[in-house]
Amino acid sequence: MDGLTPEQRHLRDRAGELAREAAAQAAETDRSLAYPWPMVERMTEAGFMGLTIPREWGGLGGSVMDAVLVVEEFSKVCAVCGRIAVEANMGAVGAIMAYGTDGQKKLAAGLVLAGDKPAICITEPDAGSAATEMTTTAVKHGEDWVINGRKTWITGGGVSRLHLIFARVIEDGAFKGIASFIAVRGAPGLNVARRIPTLGLCGMPETELELADLVVPDGMVLRAPGGFARGFGRLIDAYNGQRVGAATVALGLAAGAHAHAIARANTRRQFGRPIAEFQGLAWMLADMAIEVEAARALIYRAAKSAGPAGFPDRLAAAQAKVFASDMAIRVTNNALQVWGAAGYSRDNPMERYLRDARMFAIAGGTAQVLRNQVAEQILGRKLPQTRDGFLKLVAEEAAVGKLAAD
Ligand SMILES: Cc1cc2nc3c(=O)[nH]c(=O)nc-3n(C[C@H](O)[C@H](O)[C@H](O)COP(=O)(O)OP(=O)(O)OC[C@H]3O[C@@H](n4cnc5c(N)ncnc54)[C@H](O)[C@@H]3O)c2cc1C
Numbered sequence: 001m002d003g004l005t006p007e008q009r010h011l012r013d014r015a016g017e018l019a020r021e022a023a024a025q026a027a028e029t030d031r032s033l034a035y036p037w038p039m040v041e042r043m044t045e046a047g048f049m050g051l052t053i054p055r056e057w058g059g060l061g062g063s064v065m066d067a068v069l070v071v072e073e074f075s076k077v078c079a080v081c082g083r084i085a086v087e088a089n090m091g092a093v094g095a096i097m098a099y100g101t102d103g104q105k106k107l108a109a110g111l112v113l114a115g116d117k118p119a120i121c122i123t124e125p126d127a128g129s130a131a132t133e134m135t136t137t138a139v140k141h142g143e144d145w146v147i148n149g150r151k152t153w154i155t156g157g158g159v160s161r162l163h164l165i166f167a168r169v170i171e172d173g174a175f176k177g178i179a180s181f182i183a184v185r186g187a188p189g190l191n192v193a194r195r196i197p198t199l200g201l202c203g204m205p206e207t208e209l210e211l212a213d214l215v216v217p218d219g220m221v222l223r224a225p226g227g228f229a230r231g232f233g234r235l236i237d238a239y240n241g242q243r244v245g246a247a248t249v250a251l252g253l254a255a256g257a258h259a260h261a262i263a264r265a266n267t268r269r270q271f272g273r274p275i276a277e278f279q280g281l282a283w284m285l286a287d288m289a290i291e292v293e294a295a296r297a298l299i300y301r302a303a304k305s306a307g308p309a310g311f312p313d314r315l316a317a318a319q320a321k322v323f324a325s326d327m328a329i330r331v332t333n334n335a336l337q338v339w340g341a342a343g344y345s346r347d348n349p350m351e352r353y354l355r356d357a358r359m360f361a362i363a364g365g366t367a368q369v370l371r372n373q374v375a376e377q378i379l380g381r382k383l384p385q386t387r388d389g390f391l392k393l394v395a396e397e398a399a400v401g402k403l404a405a406d
Helices: 006-032 037-045 064-075 079-087 092-099 102-113 227-267 279-304 314-339 350-361 367-379 387-405
Strands: 119-121 137-141 144-155 162-171 174-184 190-195 206-217
Touching (some): 006 037, 006 064, 006 350, 037 079, 064 079, 064 227, 079 227, 079 350, 092 102, 092 162, 092 227, 102 174, 119 144, 144 174, 174 227, 279 314
Parallel strands (some): 137 162
Antiparallel strands (some): 162 174, 190 206
């Protein structure tokens, strides 16, 4: 029915078992804002960090689908743990394992299999959705690159060791494209400027990074096919895995909140009956179940679409993330409603589920920007977002029209 192999069911059950330990500390992680190191240690021992790293580099050679199963189980009880599992298996790890040199793969595998959750550094104060407007530069000096700029909303700053930093490449005084550079925490010039206070997912530091004359040797440039000019698109393909991962955290949160809502609706009595018997609530619970299953189907489909490089299909990943992130906000909100005042209290996990769920429609491609991507693909045409891009398209179409008329 679920299309999973016996090994995948076993993996999911193992993750579910360890997730019970994560459940016990999730509220404390939220309250203390502390990165859950003891849980990360347990996840590392269990082989869940770097699960997707190929066997030749010491990992288990797991698929995106395997990682999804693990992420979902943790996210049902601890979304911070779920996000850690995402970043230790998708995103930067996927990009380095697909495009990296042997030296880069060895470095990444060594760190992640020892429990590191890498950081991806793209966003800047003035370049969010318009990521290519980033101003951080990497200037070639002899055999090294010198990086300067400011990154923001970097998940895991201060706890992550491996950093994949995106910058504008300047070689021989000319702009060559956007590339990514691998640096390790502790390198001079890789500084955490501040931790950003957040609404939810509170055990995970969100940070601003200051890159001040950070020196990266040429051997640590992650070179995607297509060279500097076209490599950015290929590097961003790695983000499709991360997107499916983020969608899975949203799914896990919704499924976890839904389970709590069912339990409460069956036990809480008003007007002399379990509140689950009121049709108003029964239908809410039914709608939640339908939405959770729909998100799961989209996510599994996207995860299974992963090609040889290990990256899921762009359209399938965007569809899954848009649906799951919007769905998680609705479902966690309704699950809190089922709990009434008790759901509003910090004594219970419902308000945490809602706060944690709010993020997924923003990070890693907003709900609007991903809808643009879906629209482009179903319409089969570019939908330029910049004014210049739009004017260029109009000029090109006018030229084609003139040619046809001549
Ligand atoms: C918790 C969290 C963790 C994050 N982690 C990371 C990380 O590890 N690394 C990293 O590099 N970044 C990270 N980000 C940043 C994230 O990727 C950006 O927030 C996201 O790309 C959106 O950019 P922005 O916040 O600047 O919003 P903006 O781009 O300023 O957008 C503001 C609003 O305008 C809308 N909008 C913008 N452009 C369009 C358009 N063309 N069409 C329609 N609507 C549009 C957006 O949807 C949004 O509603 C994280 C963000 C959060 C909240």
